[in-house]
Structures are given as structure tokens and as C-alpha cells.
Amino acid sequence: QVTLRESGPALVKPTQTLTLTCTLSGFPLTTSGMCVSWIRQSPGKALEWLARIDWDDETYYSTSLKTRLTISKDTSKNQVVLTVTNVDPVDTATYYCARNAPYRTTCAGWFDAWGQGTPVTVAS
Amino acid sequence: SYELTQPPSVSVSPGQTARITCSADALAKQYTYWYQQKPGQAPVLVIYQDTDRPSGIPERFSGSSSGTTATLTISGVQAEDEAEYYCQSADSSATYVEFGGGTKLTVL
Numbered sequence: 001q002v003t004l005r006e007s008g009p010a011l012v013k014p015t016q017t018l019t020l021t022c023t024l025s026g027f028p029l030t031t032s033g034m035c036v037s038w039i040r041q042s043p044g045k046a047l048e049w050l051a052r053i054d055w056d057d058e059t060y061y062s063t064s065l066k067t068r069l070t071i072s073k074d075t076s077k078n079q080v081v082l083t084v085t086n087v088d089p090v091d092t093a094t095y096y097c098a099r100n101a102p103y104r105t106t107c108a109g110w111f112d113a114w115g116q117g118t119p120v121t122v123a124s
Numbered sequence: 125s126y127e128l129t130q131p132p133s134v135s136v137s138p139g140q141t142a143r144i145t146c147s148a149d150a151l152a153k154q155y156t157y158w159y160q161q162k163p164g165q166a167p168v169l170v171i172y173q174d175t176d177r178p179s180g181i182p183e184r185f186s187g188s189s190s191g192t193t194a195t196l197t198i199s200g201v202q203a204e205d206e207a208e209y210y211c212q213s214a215d216s217s218a219t220y221v222e223f224g225g226g227t228k229l230t231v232l
Contacts, residue, residue: 037221047159047167047210049221060219063125096166100218109214109221110157112178114166 002026004036004097004115011121018084018122022097022115023077029055030075035100035107038071038082040093041117048093052100053080054107087122094119126150128211128224135230142198144227146211149192156194157212158187160205161226167210171196198229206231 008020020038027034037052051071052060061069070083080097094117100107129147136142146156155174159167169178171187174194184199198205211224 035218039223046225047212047223049223052219052221063220101172107218108172109155109216109218110169110172110212111159111167112169112172114168117166 002099002113004099004113006095006097006115006118008095008118008120010119011123012087013124014088014122015086018087018091018120020082020084020095020097020118020120022080022082024079024099027099028075029053029073029078029080031055033102033104033106036073036080037098037100037111038080039096039098039111040091041096042090042093045093047096051082089122092120092122126222128213128222130209130211130224130227132225133228133230135232136201137232138203139200142201142205142229144196144198144209144211144229146194146196146224147192148213148222150213150222151189151194152192154213154215156187156189157214158185158194158196159210159212161208161210162206170209201229201231203231205229 003025005023034055038050053071068085096117097115098111099113101112126148158171161167174189175187186197208226214221
């Protein structure tokens with residue numbers, strides 16, 4: 001069974017760095033075609049894709065946020081980590097990690113499994 | 125860049141058919157995916173590659189696409205279908221991902 005579980009601080013102060021962890025189960029990120037993305041949702045707002053990391057360590061970022069994001073993986077723990085630097089109250093959101101559906105030898109553009117999300121508030 | 129445009133809300137009575145649209149020039153060349161999100165829950169994929177339904181999704185959910193508009197159709201709407209629905213698309217390498225603004229489906 002494929003599951004993802006996000007964890008991280010519920011509250012961070014402006015200008016700090018936010019670090020979020022996604023723990024994967026049921027699929028190793030080392031397998032060819034496996035990719036994991038981070039997606040966030042501000043209160044009452046739409047979903048926003050942030051970043052993706054692939055089984056081969058390739059990384060991709062949202063154009064608007066790429067200077068503040070870093071995505072990485074720890075294969076020994078089967079975890080994906082997202083850091084967001086210099087946070088601002090506008091970064092207040094529920095952060096989800098999701099698996100890009102495996103498709104042939106790579107990963108697809110849709111998300112077939114999601115974590116339950118972790119809410120983050122940025123406030124002083 | 126592009127934006128996926130959805131109507132903010134759609135209302136239907138139980139048993140009727142709900143249609144939710146998603147528009148963008150990019151959809152003429154890219155697939156559309158649809159997610160259902162209920163309050164306090166993570167999104168759930170209901171349609172992928174314009175028309176395909178994941179296992180476990182009821183047959184009343186279907187998708188179509190023509191030109192620059194994709195449509196999610198829910199036939200015989202049930203009370204449990206009341207939710208926010210998001211369309212999503214991506215480029216061929218899935219490295220540029222966009223979500224629509226969401227449509228609130230209300231079952232009257």
C-alpha cells in the first residue's frame with residue numbers, strides 16, 4: 001500500500017527556514033520512474049505545485065519560488081525533504097507531498113497518492 | 125505560463141448531471157487531470173489523461189476534452205459528491221505543473 005506522511009513544524013517565524021519531511025511507504029524512491037512532489041494550499045485557496053524530485057536525483061521547481069526552495073531525498077529513510085527559506089506569512093498553508101504516478105519508464109504529470117498534509121503557519 | 129480557468133461554483137440537485145469545465149490554451153496540447161477535495165482532506169485523483177478513471181472511482185465520474193476546454197462530468201450526482209474539484213495539467217516532462225482555481229460543487 002502506497003502511503004505518504006508529512007511532518008514538520010506547525011509554526012515558524014518570518015524570515016526563518018521551514019523544513020518539511022515526507023516519509024514514503026510502499027514504494028522506494030530509488031525505483032526507476034518514482035518521483036515525489038510537494039504541493040501547498042493556502043487557506044481557502046487553490047493548490048500550488050512547488051517542487052519535484054526523481055529517483056535519479058533530478059529536481060524541478062516552481063518558477064516563482066525556485067530561489068527559496070530546495071528538495072532532497074534520504075533514500076536510507078525513504079524520505080523527501082523540502083526546505084523553504086526566508087518564509088513570510090504568505091507561505092502559511094497546508095503542505096502536501098504527493099507521488100507523481102509512475103508511467104512507463106518515468107513519472108507522469110498527475111498525482112496518484114497524497115499525504116494527509118501538514119499545516120504550517122508563518123507568524124511572529 | 126498559463127492559467128487554468130474553472131467556474132467558482134456549480135450547483136445541482138441529487139440525481140442530476142454536473143459538468144465542471146477547465147479552460148486554457150495549453151489544454152489543446154496537454155492532458156487534464158481532475159481531483160476531488162473534501163473539507164479537511166487531501167485531494168483525490170478522479171480522472172487522469174483527460175478521460176481515464178483510477179480504480180475505485182465510481183463510474184459516474186467521467187472526463188472529456190475538446191480543444192482548449194476539458195470537462196469533468198458527474199452523472200447521477202450524489203450528496204457525497206459535494207466537494208471542491210480541481211483541474212490540473214502539466215507539460216510533457218511533468219516539470220511545469222498548474223492547478224485550476226477550483227470549483228465548489230454544491231448538491232442542493
